[in-house]
Amino acid sequence: MSFSLLSAAASGEGATPAWAMLAYLVAGVFFILALRGLSSPATSRAGNRNGMIGMAIAVVTTLIMHGTNLVEIGIAIAIGAILGVTIARRIAMTAMPELVAGFHSLVGLAAVVVGLAAWLNPAAFGITDAAGQINAVSRVELGLGIAIGAITFSGSVIAFLKLSGRMSGSPIMLPGRHVINLGTLAAILVLIGLYTVSPEGGAGEGWMVIAVTALAFAIGFLLIIPIGGADMPVVVSMLNSYSGWAAAAMGFTLGNSAMIITGALVGSSGAILSYIMCRAMNRSFISVIAGGFGAAPEAGGAGAREQRPYKQGSAEDAAYMLEQAESVIIIPGYGMAVAQAQHALREMGDKLREKGVSVKYAIHPVAGRMPGHMNVLLAEASVPYDEVFELEDINSEFAQADVAFIIGANDVVNPAAKTDKSSPIYGMPVFDVDKAKQVFFIKRSMGGVGYAGVDNDVFYMNQTVMLLADAKKMVEEIVKSLD
Amino acid sequence: MDFIAILSIFVLACFVGYYVVWSVTPALHTPLMAVTNAISSVIIVGALIAAAEAENPVAKYLALAGVVMASINIFGGFAVTERMLAMYKKKEK
Numbered sequence: 001m002s003f004s005l006l007s008a009a010a011s012g013e014g015a016t017p018a019w020a021m022l023a024y025l026v027a028g029v030f031f032i033l034a035l036r037g038l039s040s041p042a043t044s045r046a047g048n049r050n051g052m053i054g055m056a057i058a059v060v061t062t063l064i065m066h067g068t069n070l071v072e073i074g075i076a077i078a079i080g081a082i083l084g085v086t087i088a089r090r091i092a093m094t095a096m097p098e099l100v101a102g103f104h105s106l107v108g109l110a111a112v113v114v115g116l117a118a119w120l121n122p123a124a125f126g127i128t129d130a131a132g133q134i135n136a137v138s139r140v141e142l143g144l145g146i147a148i149g150a151i152t153f154s155g156s157v158i159a160f161l162k163l164s165g166r167m168s169g170s171p172i173m174l175p176g177r178h179v180i181n182l183g184t185l186a187a188i189l190v191l192i193g194l195y196t197v198s199p200e201g202g203a204g205e206g207w208m209v210i211a212v213t214a215l216a217f218a219i220g221f222l223l224i225i226p227i228g229g230a231d232m233p234v235v236v237s238m239l240n241s242y243s244g245w246a247a248a249a250m251g252f253t254l255g256n257s258a259m260i261i262t263g264a265l266v267g268s269s270g271a272i273l274s275y276i277m278c279r280a281m282n283r284s285f286i287s288v289i290a291g292g293f294g295a296a297p298e299a300g301g302a303g304a305r306e307q308r309p310y311k312q313g314s315a316e317d318a319a320y321m322l323e324q325a326e327s328v329i330i331i332p333g334y335g336m337a338v339a340q341a342q343h344a345l346r347e348m349g350d351k352l353r354e355k356g357v358s359v360k361y362a363i364h365p366v367a368g369r370m371p372g373h374m375n376v377l378l379a380e381a382s383v384p385y386d387e388v389f390e391l392e393d394i395n396s397e398f399a400q401a402d403v404a405f406i407i408g409a410n411d412v413v414n415p416a417a418k419t420d421k422s423s424p425i426y427g428m429p430v431f432d433v434d435k436a437k438q439v440f441f442i443k444r445s446m447g448g449v450g451y452a453g454v455d456n457d458v459f460y461m462n463q464t465v466m467l468l469a470d471a472k473k474m475v476e477e478i479v480k481s482l483d
Numbered sequence: 484m485d486f487i488a489i490l491s492i493f494v495l496a497c498f499v500g501y502y503v504v505w506s507v508t509p510a511l512h513t514p515l516m517a518v519t520n521a522i523s524s525v526i527i528v529g530a531l532i533a534a535a536e537a538e539n540p541v542a543k544y545l546a547l548a549g550v551v552m553a554s555i556n557i558f559g560g561f562a563v564t565e566r567m568l569a570m571y572k573k574k575e576k
Contacts, residue, residue, distance in 0.1 A: 024528075031522045032499055038507045038515050041571040048514075048564050051522050055557055062528045066535035069543065073534050076547045080554020087555070088562035096513055096567075103520045103560055106552040113549035114529030117542060124536030125529075137486055240516050247523045252489055254532070259525050260489060261496040266519040268500030273512060365509065372512030376567055379510075384574035390509050 016065070016126070016255065023061040028261030030054025035265055041385050058258045093380040094337045097236060097369040098163035104239045105156035108220075111149025111246035112213060115142050118253055119209055125254055136196050138253055143192035145249030146209065147216040152242040154220030159235050162224075163369055169229025177226060178290065184219045188212055223289065230334070230411075232369045233277045234288045241270025273371050280365035280391075282417075282427035310446065313465035315477035318440050321465075322348075323482065325402035325438070327358040329394065331431055332374050333367050335408020335444070339471035342381040345407065348475055349383065351482040360397070361388040362431060364412040395432055404436035406458075408471050410443070414456045423454055439464040442471050514567045521560025527553035 016024075031054045037047015059077075063070065091099050118125045119134070119142055127138040134142070161167035174180065195208040227235055248263020250256075278285050322328060330349065336342060349359045361383060367374045378388055398404060406413055416423040417430045433439050439458060445468055446459070458464055467474050507515050530549030537543035 027525070028496070031525070032496075032503060034518060034522060035500075035503045035507065035515070038511045038518070040508060041511065041568070041573075044511060044514065044568045044571070045565065048518060048561060048568060051518055051564075052561050055522065055525060055561075058525050058528055059531065062531045063535075066532050068535045069537070070535075072543070072547055073531060073550060076534070076550035077554045080551045080556075081558040083551075084555040084557065084559030085562050088559045088566060091563065093567075093570075096517075096563075099563065100513075100516050100520060103517075103556050106556045107520065107523050107526065110524065110526050110530060110549045110552040110556070113545055113552070114526055114533060117533030117537075117546050117549070118529065120542055121533065121536060121538055124532060124538075236516065240519060243520065243523045247526045248493060250526055250529050252486075252493070254529055255489055256528055257489075257492050259528060260493045261499075262522050262525045264493055264496035265500040265503070266523040268497055269504045269507075269515060269519045272501065272504045273516070276509075276512075363509075370513055370516065372510060372515070375510040376513045376570070379567070379570040379572070382570070382572065385510055385571050386574050388510060 020061050020065055021257065023057055024256055024258035025261075027054040027058040027061070027258040030057065031258070031262050031265060035269065054258070093376055094340060095164070096376060097232065097373060098160050100370060101156045101160040101163055101236055101239065104236075104243050105153050105160060107243040108149045108152030108154075108156060108239075108246060111243075111250055112146050112153060114250050115146035115149060115253075116209070116213070118142055118250075119146075127253060133199070139196045140192060141249050141252040143195055143209070143212055145246055145253060147188050147192065147212055148242055148246040148249060150213050150216030151220035151223070152239055152246055154217045155224045155235070155242070156220075156239045158221055158224040159232060159239060162229060163232055163236075169232075171226045171228040173226050174222070177222065181219060181222055184215050184222065188215050188219070191215070226290075227288065229369070230366070231288050233366050233371055233373075234274050234281075234285070236370045237270050237273035237277055238289070239270070241267050241274060244268070244270055277366055277371060280429060282425075282429070308460045310459050311465050313440070313467055315467070315474060316481045317465060318467055318474075319478045319481035321438055321440070322352055322357065322403060322405070322478070323355055325352075325357055327360070327397075327401050328352060328403045328405055329360050329362050329398065329401045329436070330405045330407065331362045331364075331367075331409050331413060331433065332378070332407050333364075333409025333412060334369060334373075335410075335442075335471050337368055337373065337377055337408070339408065341407060341472040341475050342377040342383075344472050344475040344479060346378070346381040346383050347479050348482070349387075351479060355482075359387065360394060362391065362394045363388060364391050364409070364429075364431065367409060367412060391429060391431065395429075398432045399435040401436045403438045403440060404431070404433040405440045405442075406433065407442045407475070410456060411454075413458055414454065416454060416457065425454065433458060434461060437463060440467055441465070442467045442469070442474050444468070444470065510571070511568075514564050517560055517564040517567065521557055521564065524553040524556035524560065527557065 244266025
C-alpha cells in the first residue's frame with residue numbers, strides 16, 4: 001500500500017502522482033507558516049524564509065513532473081528573477097503601495113494566462129472527461145479563475161496609476177456606472193454558465209471564454225476608476241484578496257493543494273485587511289466600492305467655509321514647546337510620506353528623547369495609502385517598533401500628553417467624527433488630540449482639506465498652533481532649533 | 484483529487500487563513516500584503532505546466548510570459564518583504 005501511495009497515480013491519465021500531491025501539501029503548510037511568522041517582527045523574517053521554501057518546493061515538484069522545455073522555462077524564471085529583485089531593491093519605501101498594486105496586476109495577468117492555457121490545452125492539465133471535453137466543474141473553475149484574474153489585473157493597473165500619481169487620485173464618475181457595473185458582472189456570470197453547458201467546439205464556445213476575459217478586464221477598470229485616493233487602502237487590500245481567489249480557482253482546476261491553500265490564505269488575508277480598513281473609516285465595504293467619496297464638496301463645505309481665526313507658529317516656537325514637554329505623541333499621515341519627512345521626524349524624536357522627553361508614535365489604521373504604510377516608513381527611518389502604537393492602544397494617553405504633534409494627517413484627528421452626525425466621517429474612530437494640552441499641526445496651507453473634504457475644528461482650537469509649511473522642511477527646522 | 488476532497492482543503496484553509504491573518508500584528512500589514520502577493524504567485528505552477536506541455540509555439544510563449552510574470556512577483560515579492568522586515572528593529576538596550 002505504501003508502495004502504491006508513493007509511486008502510482010491515483011487514477012486516470014494526467015492525474016498527479018501521490019508523492020507530488022504530498023509535496024504540494026508540504027508547500028502549502030510552509031505558506032501557512034510564512035504568514036504565521038508575521039505575528040511579530042521578531043519571527044517575521046523566518047516566516048518569509050518559510051514562504052521561499054514553500055515556493056521552491058512547489059516549483060521543483062512541478063518541474064520534475066513536467067520536465068520538458070526546461071531551458072526556456074529556466075530563462076523565463078531568470079528574467080523574472082532579475083526584474084523582480086531589481087525592482088525590490090530599488091523601490092523607495094514611500095512607493096510601496098504602488099509596487100504592491102503593480103505586483104497584484106501581474107498575479108492577475110498570470111492567472112488569466114494560465115486559465116487560457118488550460119482552456120486551449122486541457123489534456124495537459126488533466127481536466128478532460130472520457131470524451132476529451134473539459135469537465136463541467138473545471139469549466140466553471142476556469143471561467144471564474146480567468147474572470148477574477150482579469151479583474152485583478154485591470155483593477156490593479158488603475159490602482160497603480162492612481163497611487164503613483166500617473167492618474168488623478170480623485171474619483172472619476174461615469175453616469176449610470178452602477179447599472180453598467182452590475183450589468184457587466186451579470187453578463188460575465190451568464191457567459192460562464194453558458195460556456196459550462198455548451199459542447200466543446202459547438203456554437204460560440206470559443207468566443208464565450210474570450211468575452212468573459214474581455215468583460216472582466218473592463219469591469220476591473222470600471223470598478224476602480226470611481227474610487228478616490230485615500231480609499232486606496234481598501235482597494236489594494238481587496239485586489240490582494242482577489243489575487244488569492246484567482247490562485248484558488250486555478251488550484252481547483254489543477255487539483256493542486258498548494259495553490260488552493262495559498263489562494264485561501266491570500267484571499268482571507270486581503271478580505272480581513274479590507275474589513276479592518278473599512279471599520280477604521282466607519283464605512284461599509286459596499287460604500288467604498290461604490291466609490292465617489294470626497295468627490296464633491298458637501299453642501300456648505302469648502303466653498304462656503306467661513307474664515308475662522310487660528311494661531312500660526314514658527315519652528316522655533318514648536319521646538320521650544322516640545323523641549324518643555326514631558327510627553328509628546330506624534331501622529332503621522334499620508335502627508336509625511338509625500339514629503340518624505342520620516343527621517344527628519346525620527347531625528348526630531350531622538351533629539352527630544354535626549355532631552356528627557358517621552359516620544360511615542362500613534363498610527364491610525366488608514367493612515368497612508370495601504371495597511372501598515374506608516375509603520376514601514378517609520379521602520380525605514382529606524383524608529384524602533386516598540387515606540388509605535390496603534391490607535392486603540394494609545395488613544396487614552398492623549399489626556400495626559402503635553403503635545404500632540406500632527407504631521408500630514410487630517411481626517412484621523414477630526415473631532416467631527418465624534419460629534420457631528422452630518423459629517424461624512426461621522427463614526428470613524430479618531431485620535432483624541434483635542435484632549436492634549438498643546439497641539440502642533442503641520443500642514444502645507446490652510447486652504448487644503450483632508451480627503452473627506454471637511455473642515456477640521458482642531459485647526460481653530462485654543463491650544464492648537466498651525467505650522468504651515470512643507471512637512472520635511474518644517475521638521476528639519478525644528479531639529480535645528482532643538483540644538 | 485475529486486472535487487469534494489479539494490473543496491475540503493479549500494474550506495479548511497480559509498479558516499486557517501482567517502485565524503492566522505488576525506494574529507498578524509498591524510505594524511506588519513504592509514509586509515503581509517507583499518508576502519501574500521509573493522505566495523499567490525504559486526500560480527506559476529499552472530504556467531510551468533502550460534509551458535512544458537505546450538503543443539504549439541504560440542501557447543508555449545504565452546505560457547512562458549506567464550512564467551516571467553509570476554517569477555517577477557515571486558522574487559520581487561519575497562525580496563521586498565525581506566527588505567522591509569530587516570528594517571523593523573526593537574529599541575536598543
